[in-house]
Amino acid sequence: MPGVPKEMKAMFTRDVLPHVKQQTGGAVILSRTLHTFGLGESAIAEKLGDLMRRDRNPSVGTTVSGGVVSLRVNARFASADEATRRLRATEDACRAALGDLIYGQNGQALQDVVGAMLADQCKTVATAESCTGGLVAKMLTDVPGSSRYVRQGWVTYSNESKTESLGVSAATIQQHGAVSEQVVGAMAEGARTRARADYALAISGVAGPDGGTPAKPVGTVCIALAHAHGTVARTFNFPGDREWVRDRSAKMALTMLRYHLLGAPMPF
């Protein structure tokens, strides 16, 4: 097969696929991928239970990439009709087992789903980021049309910028430290007010490799969500290196907003 994608696809469709179809005697494999974020692979497997039995058809397997635990459902049956029907039934069973843990399917990223929810609900969002340095804003604006709901973002890497741009009191930073639920809460509230947004996400953490302390080791990240009726802040401990910690922090912030938009408590 040629390496150029366009040529490869044309050749595959015209020359290869008919042979494959002949060989399978009309049998069909249909697949669907469902994505979760927040729980580990073993916790997801436990919730799925017998759905993951190896001899099951449709089969359900899990893969992990960037902290996202994905379910791959493969249905192999004699006809497309049956494969479609059985795939649907297994997908429904997976959704029943995992509920809101499933945020999307196939090519959907967290920012696509959260963005669609914001657009549907006519809500806007602002960001205030320390250790993630703009990653949450970058992810939100990955989505075409995100100008409808992304109001504004701040990257406040220094303590002074948290105070000057977001109005976080120097005393709060002094008393609790830049990586604290108090400071991210104030960052989120400052960003929400200044951007006149419905929601604001704020992150401050120790991304590493340096800067960790016994009380706040590398991977300690505080995330806050400010909304019209209050502010919630949480502290997480993410494993891995700087890139991992930043990536997981950004995804967890989007996940906090997603659960809030769902009106459901976060199950972790």
Add this chain to the structure above:
Amino acid sequence: MPGVPKEMKAMFTRDVLPHVKQQTGGAVILSRTLHTFGLGESAIAEKLGDLMRRDRNPSVGTTVSGGVVSLRVNARFASADEATRRLRATEDACRAALGDLIYGQNGQALQDVVGAMLADQCKTVATAESCTGGLVAKMLTDVPGSSRYVRQGWVTYSNESKTESLGVSAATIQQHGAVSEQVVGAMAEGARTRARADYALAISGVAGPDGGTPAKPVGTVCIALAHAHGTVARTFNFPGDREWVRDRSAKMALTMLRYHLLGAPMPF
């Protein structure tokens, strides 16, 4: 070989490498990769000329990834000494042919190099981003220790936020459009002043897929650099989809700062 990297490396070093060494009769291949950004692969090849001859040893080949055109130099000789010496000579020849176009080598990214220059020169930087939505700030803060030189960043996606947070006059936006050298210049100056930074980078563009016009099609991106003695702004036309346009824009902004820190004119 096992799939777990740690096990694979141990097994390769202990069991595979001695066999390989025996087979080659002591011959050695040494490699180095040099990275450029800003010119296309054919323009780089033209500048390298005979260095890229297929029968040359050391050989010089090019690869492209994310707009970065990299030179791979492979030296294959009977002894490590000779390979080292000849690799060095070919590297020098490549550097003579390309000059400042080479920004780094092996695992270095633009943000590593620009960050090291800022740290060496004790300078600080701020960012003001529209279409890149935080990507430049994210890239700058990819680097451990970047808190030494990253002052602050703004993601000003809406026109109002450009005015309110960065002081860009509404009249300037009205007259020239949000994607204009005038507006990015004002964004950069506003960010530089407010962050009390030595430098500020600002980006505003049409990342697509929508929002293009005949005068400013998708891929039109204005980038400005504000420094102590003035502001420079440029307009670029980047090919590709939203992700490409955003990625190339961020890298070009870092490249503008890199050339300024070098004290050299940008050759494209």
